[in-house]
Amino acid sequence: MYAVMGITGKVGGAVARTLLAKGEKVRGIVRDPEKAADWRKQGVELFKADYDDVDALTAAFTGVAGVFVMVPPNFAPAPGFAETKATLKVLHEALSRALPAKAVYLSSIGAEQDSGLGLITSSHLLEETLGDLPFSHAFLRAAWFIENSAGDVASARNEGKIWFQLHPLDRKFPLVATVDIGKVGAETLTQSWTGIRHIEVAGPEGYSPLDIADAFADAVGRPVEAIAVPRAEWETLWVSQGMPEGRTAPRAEMVDGFNSGWIHFGVSGTEHVEGGTTLREVITQLVTRG
Numbered sequence: 001m002y003a004v005m006g007i008t009g010k011v012g013g014a015v016a017r018t019l020l021a022k023g024e025k026v027r028g029i030v031r032d033p034e035k036a037a038d039w040r041k042q043g044v045e046l047f048k049a050d051y052d053d054v055d056a057l058t059a060a061f062t063g064v065a066g067v068f069v070m071v072p073p074n075f076a077p078a079p080g081f082a083e084t085k086a087t088l089k090v091l092h093e094a095l096s097r098a099l100p101a102k103a104v105y106l107s108s109i110g111a112e113q114d115s116g117l118g119l120i121t122s123s124h125l126l127e128e129t130l131g132d133l134p135f136s137h138a139f140l141r142a143a144w145f146i147e148n149s150a151g152d153v154a155s156a157r158n159e160g161k162i163w164f165q166l167h168p169l170d171r172k173f174p175l176v177a178t179v180d181i182g183k184v185g186a187e188t189l190t191q192s193w194t195g196i197r198h199i200e201v202a203g204p205e206g207y208s209p210l211d212i213a214d215a216f217a218d219a220v221g222r223p224v225e226a227i228a229v230p231r232a233e234w235e236t237l238w239v240s241q242g243m244p245e246g247r248t249a250p251r252a253e254m255v256d257g258f259n260s261g262w263i264h265f266g267v268s269g270t271e272h273v274e275g276g277t278t279l280r281e282v283i284t285q286l287v288t289r290g
Contacts, residue, residue, distance in 0.1 A: 001025040002189050003060055003067040003100075007044070008036050010147060011106055014182020015068050015189070016044060022190065029060045052086070054093050061098035066189045069095075070106035071126055075119065076247035084122040088129040095133050102136040104188045106181070109141050109174060109200065110263035118254030120263065131196055138188045138197040141270065142181045143174035144258070146203065146282040149212055151241075153290035156216040156224045163229045163237065164209040165255045172206030173258060174265050177282050180275020198270040207279045215280045219287035231256075 002019055006012025007028035016026050016039065026044045030036045033046045040046050049056035051072065061067050071087050095103065108123035117124055127139050152162045166173055184201050213226035229237055234255070235248045243251070257263035265272065 001027055001045070001064045003027040003029055003047070003064045005029045005068060006070045006072075006106075007039060010145075010178035011142075011181050011185070012068065012070060014179045015185040016182075018183050018186035019189070020044070022186065024186075024190065027060065027064060029057070052090055054090050054097075057090065057094035058097040061094055061100055064100055066102040066104065067095075067100050068104050068106075068185055068189060069130070071122060074122065075251060076244050077119070077122070077250055078247075081121055081125060084125055085129075088125060092129055092133070095130065099133075099135060102138070102189070102193070103130070103133075104138045104140060104185050105130065106185070107139040107141045107198075109143050109265060110257060111139065111141055112198070112267055113257075113262065116253065116257050116262050118250040118252065118257060120254055120257070121250065127198075136194050136196075138193070138199060140181060140185055140188070140199050140201050141265075141267075142201045143176040143203060143265070145181075146175050146177050146207075146277075146279055147286065149216075149283060150286050150290065152212075152216065153286055156213075157220045157222075157287070157290075160222050161225045161227055162209075162213050162216060163227050164212075165229055165234055165259075166209050167228050167259050169209045169226050169228055172208045172211070174202050175207045175279065176201055176203040176275055177277035180277050183275065184273050198267070200265050200267070200270050200272045202265060202272065202274050204274055204276055204278060211279060212283070215283040216287070218280065219284045 004016045007016045019026050028039050028044045028046050029049050047060045049060045108120045110120045111123035111127050181201050209226045213224045217224040238248045
């Protein structure tokens with residue numbers, strides 16, 4: 001049996017589905033079992049544990065062949081990433097008590113850097129905090145999620161426009177579908193190894209903002225224009241979309257890191273895996289559901 005955190009989300013859900021398809025037993029670690037009732041119908045053992053509950057997480061991580069670990073995303077963290085650090089402290093304690101044979105973690109492209117990461121700092125902290133535990137580790141350094149484009153469905157469909165902070169518009173960036181991250185996570189969990197692995201998880205190719213706009217155009221059935229948002233206007237745009245004022249700097253620093261090439265793939269000592277799900281497949285799904 002494998003314990004999976006985040007099973008009600010996209011990546012954790014993909015990990016669980018892949019494990020079940022391989023005939024493996026799955027323990028889903030959830031905050032609210034009622035919201036995960038469909039997983040129970042599929043044979044998943046649901047285990048209630050909050051991210052701040054050391055005892056519950058320890059029990060959830062105990063008696064399994066391996067665990068898939070992820071920290072809840074926080075797109076507007078407090079200064080110093082206090083929330084992430086608190087969660088990692090609890091996870092470290094629970095894992096040190098349970099001592100599973102191995103753990104696979106959702107990390108991020110760029111997590112090897114110790115500065116200039118913005119929101120990806122949470123993944124750097126994860127690798128730095130949990131990598132000292134005495135069992136086998138695999139950190140999945142995932143590319144930019146294609147599903148981040150979900151918020152562009154309405155503007156593409158209604159206005160024929162998408163506003164991008166990734167610049168320049170014709171530059172190809174590393175993107176990946178969450179289903180492919182989950183597949184790699186499940187495959188890694190069922191492997192045997194010792195020590196620490198860092199695995200870059202990419203899509204079948206790189207994609208530019210222009211490629212994303214073209215994929216949306218095909219999906220919505222109308223021309224879609226890609227518009228580059230000037231750096232000075234990012235904060236105003238994000239606040240208008242619901243981000244708290246004064247909390248946009250980490251997001252800006254992350255995007256700056258992608259645009260400058262500071263956040264990149266091809267890091268020495270890492271494995272590299274490419275998924276098979278294309279940009280157009282994901283965008284079509286987003287439009288159909290949205």
